[in-house]
Amino acid sequence: xxxxxxxxxxxxxxxxxxxxxxxxxxxxxxxxxxxxxxxxxxxxxxxxxxxxxxxxxxxxxxxxxxxxxxxxxxxxxxxxxxxxxxxxxxxxxxxxxxxxxxxxxxxxxxxxxxxxxxxxxxxxxxxxxxxxxxxxxxxxxxxxxxxxxxxxxxxxxxxxxxxxxxxxxxxxxxxxxxxxxxxxxxxxxxxxxxxxxxxxxxxxxxxxxxxxxxxxxxxxxxxxxxxxxxxxxxxxxxxxxxxxxxxxxxxxxxxxxxxxxxxxxxxxxxxxxxxx
Numbered sequence: 001x002x003x004x005x006x007x008x009x010x011x012x013x014x015x016x017x018x019x020x021x022x023x024x025x026x027x028x029x030x031x032x033x034x035x036x037x038x039x040x041x042x043x044x045x046x047x048x049x050x051x052x053x054x055x056x057x058x059x060x061x062x063x064x065x066x067x068x069x070x071x072x073x074x075x076x077x078x079x080x081x082x083x084x085x086x087x088x089x090x091x092x093x094x095x096x097x098x099x100x101x102x103x104x105x106x107x108x109x110x111x112x113x114x115x116x117x118x119x120x121x122x123x124x125x126x127x128x129x130x131x132x133x134x135x136x137x138x139x140x141x142x143x144x145x146x147x148x149x150x151x152x153x154x155x156x157x158x159x160x161x162x163x164x165x166x167x168x169x170x171x172x173x174x175x176x177x178x179x180x181x182x183x184x185x186x187x188x189x190x191x192x193x194x195x196x197x198x199x200x201x202x203x204x205x206x207x208x209x210x211x212x213x214x215x216x217x218x219x220x221x222x223x224x225x226x227x228x229x230x231x232x233x234x235x236x237x238x239x240x241x242x243x244x245x246x247x248x249x250x251x252x253x254x255x256x257x258x259x260x261x262x263x264x265x266x267x268x269x270x271x272x273x274x275x276x
Contacts, residue, residue, distance in 0.1 A: 004092075004179055006112035007132045011054075011092055016246040016275055018261050019055035019094065019254040020048035021217070024078045025062045041082045049091055052262030055113070057254060058083055058106070059096035063117055063188070072101045083109045094137065100124040107132040117141065117188075120168050126175055135179040136172070137213050137252075140164050142189025149189065157194040158201040161185075169209045181213040181252060186241075187221060195221040199241055202248035215254035216241040217261075239264045246275050 001012045024041055045056050060078035061070045075097065086093055088110035095106035098118035103125055107114070113135035116125050120138050129136045140161050142152050154160050165182045172180060184198045184205060198205075199216065206212055216222075222237030223229050235257055242253045242261050246268070255261045269275060 004135070005133065006092060006135045006178060007107060007110065009089060009110075009112060011112075013054055013092070015211075015251045016265060017054040017252050018052060018258055018265070019057050019213070019252050020045070020051075020053035020258045021254060021256050022048075022056055022058050022082070023062070024058065024060050024082055038081045038085055042085050045086055045091075048258045051259035053091065053258045055092040055094055055252060055254075056086070057094040057096050057115055058086075058111075059115075060102070061097065069098075072099055075099060075102050076105055080105060080109060083111055086110070088112070092135070094135075098122070100128060103128050107134055113137060115139070115183075117185075119164075119185075120171065123171070126172060129177055130175045133176075133178055135181070136177050137181045137183055138165075138168050138172075139183035139188065139213075140185040142185075149187075152189045152191050152194060154194060157190070157197050158204055161198060162205055165205060165207070165210065169207070179211065180209070181211045182207075183213045183215060186214065186216045187219040190221075192221050192224045195219075196225075199244060199248075202245055202250060206249040211251035212245075212249055213252040213254060214241070214245040214250045216245065217253075217255040217257070235260060243268050247272075249275075 001014050004011050004013060022041060058079055060075040083106050092113055093111045094113035094115045095103055095111045096115040097103050100122055103114050114125055114129045115137040117139045119141045161184050186195050217238045218231040218234045222234040226237055228234045243264055245253060246265055
């Protein structure tokens, strides 16, 4: 167990921790439209908490390949009623966004972590996290969601992502943040071989200055590898990625299937001993 204080709230977190995904969007690749009503969204959060999630990641804008951005007002309209209805002392609430105005409103409403999927393009998000003493997730991406999967290219994807992490860590060094996680951005400007290399070499991305968060759940790399065009048919691949990522040092596993992931991690932990 690790003790953290995020945005004035104390938490004891057992790593590896499962982060449940809550998309309040009409167009997310896997569960778009399922949780647009506040009551349904809150019910889903309680279900994920009962299944063992320690983090809940709330997103109001799809960042699937080919997606279009939405306005600040629309993103706020989607996420704020949900965040205001969530129990801020029951779990770590993460706001998944690229927009400072959205992050600010979520933090003021009690969110604990900023999940910055913009690759740190707007340093205002750094400042907001510091001001609220929030946790911070910084994700690597090559390009913008609309076009990022057109022709992603790397000479050495693991080395380049690690260099990005180190560069961002220097930018964050003077920020007094309670906790920073780096996310290699599976599926964000990555072809199949890039995604596989990052998961295979995840331990090379670990550093005492940050934890690793991984989000590989139900993504199209599983389809490209195994032939599973329906995202809901990618549970097996998602669980394999979760187990391997935890084995290689990931602290937070971002998933759609909370119950199954928690169970898989508990079994592996019992069979092989605690994750390092």
